[in-house]
Amino acid sequence: SQTIHQWPATLVQPVGSPLSLECTVEGTSNPNLYWYRQAAGRGLQLLFYSVGIGQISSEVPQNLSASRPQDRQFILSSKKLLLSDSGFYLCAWSPPGDQYFGPGTRLLVL
């Protein structure tokens, strides 16, 4: 069966520091991969998606970037965090069709 991992689970970072969140998927090959952000009490906002290694599509212009160095690895990065980057970050994967989410990373920027 397929499993999706995210780490770290929780992260507290100062404003202006860099960020790297990692997502890996097991038990499948060539998945579509997604990064979402969820603000408190709100729905999910798609940030990036990828249909293959090195292929990244950005949905929202912002302070973040994404990379896919391996088939089942998806990384969310920032060079300098802003207060507004705080939130719950979710990685998801799909074959064509349904999307399945990871456990999420809670990011607090102080």
Place this chain on the structure above:
Amino acid sequence: EDQVTQSPEALRLQEGESSSLNCSYTVSGLRGLFWYRQDPGKGPEFLFTLYSAGEEKEKERLKATLTKKESFLHITAPKPEDSATYLCAVRKDSSYKLIFGSGTRLLVRP
């Protein structure tokens, strides 16, 4: 503009009191409507995908239905463990993107 609206924002039920959650959508070329359950601090858990008007799917006490303009998630004789936020999302033709509503927070009291 593509939009997904969920109602009510919050719902309190007594154990055993059946009810329905609503998800209305305006999107051209619906390719699928998705329901997820999300517990506090966790990633969304996939429940159902509906593809065409008239389709119904069931899982334990949950039943999802779809029309051309909205979907209902019916909860029959809910239990306290059904307490969670329920998220609805739609996918358009020729798109990998899911458009999410802001969710319904369900609380079931014993």
